Amino acid sequence: MREQFKVLQKNIIYVDSACMSLRPDCVINKIKEYYEEYPVCAGRSNHKLANTLVTEVLRARKLIQKLLNAKSEKEIIFTKNTTEGLNLVANSFKLEEGDAVLITEKEHNSNLVPWLKLKEKGIQLIIQKLNDDGTFNLAEYKTTLENNPNIKLVSFHHASNIDGVIIPAKEIIQIAHKSGIKVLLDAAQSLPHITVDVKKLDVDFLAFSGHKMMGPSGIGVLYGKTEELNKLDPFLVGGETVTDTTHDSVSYEQVPEKFEAGLQNYAGIVGLGEAAKFLMKTNPDKIHKHEVSLNKILTERLKDRVTLIGPEDPELRGGIFNFYIENIDMHNFSSILDSKANIATRSGQHCVHSYYNAKNLPVSTRISLYIYNTEEEVNKIVDEVEKVIELLS
Amino acid sequence: MICIIALIVFGILGIFSLSYRRIAIEAFDCVFRRLVLRKCQSRLDQRARSQITGKLMKVSKPAAKFTYKYFHVIEFIFIILLIWSIVQTGISGYNFYVYGNCNGPNEDGFCIFDPTGHNSEISPLNQLSCSTEEVDKELSLDQLNTSLFPVLNQGDDNIVFFIGCYECEYTRETYPVIKKLIEKENPTVIFAHLPINHDLESFTEYGNCIFEKEGSTKLMEFNDYMFSNQVDQCTVDTCSAALTHVNLDLAAYTECIGLNASVQLAQEQFNALTALGVYGTPTIFINGEPFVGPKPYRVYKRALK
Numbered sequence: 001m002r003e004q005f006k007v008l009q010k011n012i013i014y015v016d017s018a019c020m021s022l023r024p025d026c027v028i029n030k031i032k033e034y035y036e037e038y039p040v041c042a043g044r045s046n047h048k049l050a051n052t053l054v055t056e057v058l059r060a061r062k063l064i065q066k067l068l069n070a071k072s073e074k075e076i077i078f079t080k081n082t083t084e085g086l087n088l089v090a091n092s093f094k095l096e097e098g099d100a101v102l103i104t105e106k107e108h109n110s111n112l113v114p115w116l117k118l119k120e121k122g123i124q125l126i127i128q129k130l131n132d133d134g135t136f137n138l139a140e141y142k143t144t145l146e147n148n149p150n151i152k153l154v155s156f157h158h159a160s161n162i163d164g165v166i167i168p169a170k171e172i173i174q175i176a177h178k179s180g181i182k183v184l185l186d187a188a189q190s191l192p193h194i195t196v197d198v199k200k201l202d203v204d205f206l207a208f209s210g211h212k213m214m215g216p217s218g219i220g221v222l223y224g225k226t227e228e229l230n231k232l233d234p235f236l237v238g239g240e241t242v243t244d245t246t247h248d249s250v251s252y253e254q255v256p257e258k259f260e261a262g263l264q265n266y267a268g269i270v271g272l273g274e275a276a277k278f279l280m281k282t283n284p285d286k287i288h289k290h291e292v293s294l295n296k297i298l299t300e301r302l303k304d305r306v307t308l309i310g311p312e313d314p315e316l317r318g319g320i321f322n323f324y325i326e327n328i329d330m331h332n333f334s335s336i337l338d339s340k341a342n343i344a345t346r347s348g349q350h351c352v353h354s355y356y357n358a359k360n361l362p363v364s365t366r367i368s369l370y371i372y373n374t375e376e377e378v379n380k381i382v383d384e385v386e387k388v389i390e391l392l393s
Numbered sequence: 394m395i396c397i398i399a400l401i402v403f404g405i406l407g408i409f410s411l412s413y414r415r416i417a418i419e420a421f422d423c424v425f426r427r428l429v430l431r432k433c434q435s436r437l438d439q440r441a442r443s444q445i446t447g448k449l450m451k452v453s454k455p456a457a458k459f460t461y462k463y464f465h466v467i468e469f470i471f472i473i474l475l476i477w478s479i480v481q482t483g484i485s486g487y488n489f490y491v492y493g494n495c496n497g498p499n500e501d502g503f504c505i506f507d508p509t510g511h512n513s514e515i516s517p518l519n520q521l522s523c524s525t526e527e528v529d530k531e532l533s534l535d536q537l538n539t540s541l542f543p544v545l546n547q548g549d550d551n552i553v554f555f556i557g558c559y560e561c562e563y564t565r566e567t568y569p570v571i572k573k574l575i576e577k578e579n580p581t582v583i584f585a586h587l588p589i590n591h592d593l594e595s596f597t598e599y600g601n602c603i604f605e606k607e608g609s610t611k612l613m614e615f616n617d618y619m620f621s622n623q624v625d626q627c628t629v630d631t632c633s634a635a636l637t638h639v640n641l642d643l644a645a646y647t648e649c650i651g652l653n654a655s656v657q658l659a660q661e662q663f664n665a666l667t668a669l670g671v672y673g674t675p676t677i678f679i680n681g682e683p684f685v686g687p688k689p690y691r692v693y694k695r696a697l698k
């Protein structure tokens with residue numbers, strides 16, 4: 001399977017997949033196929049190439065429907081990425097002055113800033129506290145909902161990019177629905193690593209990015225239940241989102257086209273379909289197991305030498321091993337790992353500044369594992385991490 | 394501090410490549426806006442520090458540790474070296490502009506602005522004297538009696554003392570530059586023929602005789618001819634060609650150069666020039682300041698008052 005990922009031949013240990021995953025040949029070839037065989041626009045034109053593309057786009061939509069186990073392919077809206085999906089809901093979901101949105105204290109900026117912006121319109125933002133180790137506390141969540149009857153929407157990350165913790169989404173959604181509250185899940189870090197079944201979860205909206213699930217960059221998806229999507233106002237409007245216009249009126253398309261403004265990133269869409277197929281073939285649950293087994297090695301060998309962010313149990317952290325060392329600049333740490341041993345990690349606050357600031361956490365180095373990482377690589381990482389600790393302390 | 398170095402180095406490289414331009418912009422930010430650093434990004438200087446350390450770790454751990462620990466000291470040393478090399482480059486540029494040579498007046502070290510060393514090339518006098526001794530390069534006109542030599546142009550009180558030889562490549566190159574100087578600035582130019590080849594010795598005498606009998610104008614015409622035609626021996630043919638070209642009577646001049654006084658004057662001139670320490674042609678003194686080798690026009694012009 002590793003041979004599908006050409007860049008690995010460069011003798012690099014890539015453990016920054018939470019930021020962007022590598023892409024297998026089949027995805028790259030699919031993108032190439034679009035440019036070489038039907039590089040046209042879908043829908044508008046009446047020729048064979050356009051027809052081929054329409055079929056390919058539909059095929060991709062269906063593959064993603066299958067991956068999510070959605071009711072209909074019409075529930076799949078193509079976006080640029082998770083951020084755009086979250087913004088779409090933030091700007092289109094009917095919220096009125098005095099209504100509130102609930103998020104956790106550990107959200108990526110993409111699931112914080114769009115809501116912060118709504119404060120200007122008098123929409124309240126409530127922050128759900130988590131347990132000290134970053135895990136979710138259902139009891140506290142229930143209390144929050146009880147105490148804040150004005151909450152109309154819950155927008156949570158499904159899996160965290162800083163500690164890998166997966167929230168109990170099914171229970172969270174059930175509880176919310178009991179109070180008539182809708183739920184939006186940021187699945188950027190869950191969909192690539194575990195099975196996400198929107199029917200079983202009964203989630204109202206769910207957003208994710210192609211580039212974290214071995215798909216192309218610049219393409220993402222917002223899933224929404226048909227009835228919920230129909231209630232949303234269009235966000236970006238223009239070509240492709242309308243059936244007719246006059247100089248003073250407009251009739252909008254049905255979903256999903258209503259939300260897909262302008263000509264689309266077709267290469268991205270067909271590539272994403274291929275990535276969905278690849279992911280289903282590999283089986284996300286097996287990916288999760290594989291990542292946990294590697295994370296166990298990291299945790300076992302390094303837990304006494306570094307400070308971990310998140311729960312100690314690797315089962316709870318999936319493929320994320322995020323750590324810092326007192327009195328060591330972790331930016332330099334990551335950079336040395338890269339220049340000395342070709343190990344690609346990421347350092348910083350990982351776009352979850354608000355949580356780092358609230359918890360007073362220093363900059364950290366994140367190792368994020370995926371399907372293509374091996375036990376041998378993980379052992380090499382530990383050896384090198386130990387050497388760099390020795391050097392810098 | 395390394396950001397300053399990076400800004401200068403990548404600023405220059407950035408002219409040619411986009412990837413270096415990006416680093417230059419980052420270095421600019423690093424130098425001028427140090428406090429608005431994004432938390433997700435480390436500063437350029439820290440990246441450089443750790444990348445160098447990482448590379449060194451592959452070779453020697455102690456060296457890597459030392460570099461990481463004393464990076465600021467190393468940076469400081471590099472900054473000093475950078476400033477020093479900028480100053481040196483400035484001095485070289487100035488020297489090149491003023492003397493046609495980066496290393497200062499009449500030095501012959503490598504000069505980046507004149508990589509072939511052309512501006513300092515000479516036809517060496519050793520060819521004639523067979524001397525292998527190191528020549529004393531401290532040239533000065535102080536001891537010289539310039540009235541021994543013919544005046545090529547009687548101009549203002551700027552004195553150009555032009556030592557060259559008819560056959561020599563670099564004198565030939567310089568002659569039109571000196572002529573341009575005469576036309577544009579009208580300095581007084583004294584011409585000293587220094588034959589680096591025995592066969593050319595009698596031409597010194599011809600020059601002297603022409604100046605004595607006919608004055609500067611004819612000598613200038615004679616020089617024009619000699620410098621534009623490769624005449625490397627004074628045979629009857631070449632001499633008559635030179636003289637008839639400037640409308641002079643070969644017989645009268647053959648007589649003049651045979652005279653003891655004429656031979657003696659040429660010898661005196663030669664001795665005076667070698668005593669001066671002249672080691673090759675062209676050597677030009679402008680108001681006493683020596684220039685060895687063919688220099689650009691601007692160099693000579695700047696030396697005029």
Ligand SMILES: Cc1ncc(COP(=O)(O)O)c(C=O)c1O
Nearest residue numbers: 081082083108110161188189209
């Ligand atoms: C949990 C989470 N949410 C949202 C995002 C934003 O994704 P994108 O930049 O693809 O829009 C990320 C990206 O790292 C993420 O990890």
